[in-house]
Amino acid sequence: MTTSSLEKMRLELRRGVLVLAVLASLRQPHYGYSLRKQLLARGIDIDEGTLYPLIRRLAEQDLLDSEWQQAEGRERRYYQLSDKGTELLMQLTDEWQVLNAALGHILGGVAEEAT
């Protein structure tokens, strides 16, 4: 498989997971940069050019509430999960756990064949 094909599939694989990670992280209020730092600290590296537009799109779907605040002499837009977002997060989390368990079995088989 070529590097570009691998990269394309990797991005596709991460796309859905990133939404889940962002929604889960925004149970507490964050502004763009602080959210990125938190995700990075938990092992998810997402570039700024992808993260900031993603937050906005989620807010436009009413999954996030947002508010401009002044802090440390600078204005920042804080985001937090809305009621609709919280409901969706719970549903997506259930879905993820079912999927993850099933995938664990399948990938476990692949790992055994490889060894």
Next chain:
Amino acid sequence: MMDLVARYVAAVQRELPESKREEIGRELKANIMDQLDALTDQQGALSEAAISEVLKRMGHPGRVARQFVPPQPLIAIHYMPVYQHTLFLVLGLLFLLQVVQTALVWMSSSDMGIIAYLFAVARGFIEDSLFGFAVITLIFYLMSRQTHEQNDDSDANWQPQQLPDASHGWQVISRQDIFSDLATYLFLLVVIWYPAVMTVEQTDSVRIALSDHAHQFLRWVSPLLVLGIVASMWQLRRRLWSRRMLQGNIVLNLSFVIVTLMLAVFTPLLILDQAQSPGVYDLALLERSAQVTLIIIALFPLWEAGRDLLRLRQF
């Protein structure tokens, strides 16, 4: 420091719809400034190269703008099959109308050769089709803007039993084939029947024509062309070869072969007005050329009949 950031934010804003420029620009700038502040805390005062590196990591302004506001396709994806079908149908009809219209001009003109006729068809068709393409696209664009989400009930109510039996790849009839057949039939009908309504001046200007006998024969077989038009319209509706349609097509094509070969052995086939162009044409040579041409033309429906016979055996 601020200059590079301002230029970057402005570049992103330029790629955004006007209604979203200010808000996204404001937010993007706040995010970048947060990053630069964090970097300053780690490294001290930032050089232009360090700021440039941060901006490069953000991504090209065009890409970032597309992430903020993903581009919308001109035609919504659920309209695409209907759009393509409509486009093909309308362009096909425009082509047919152009063939007929230009054939009428050609028949009434004494100085328009076959090459000029083909160019006139192509030019007229390109003009009409550009207009048709623009109008259809505009209509579907407006429809796409009005309905962002469409629940297509027909998708939910489908039954596997309703699907046509299509086990061979060749069973789908291409629209190009149908429209080229229709164009041929209409063209031939115009050629056969137009002389009946020509004025005396137009008739006098014709130097070479089919003999009266040959013309009469063609008028008798013109119902066959009408039958071909009906069959093509039916194909356009069904778009799938069935056993019966193949049988009908074989009979039709074999009839065309017989008619063309019968025409080729007609004597006299052509008449020549020697008074208008004395010594320019040799009638015997012209007749021989016309006969050879007709035999070559007969090979096309013969090939189609053979092809359909082979397909019929595969059912």
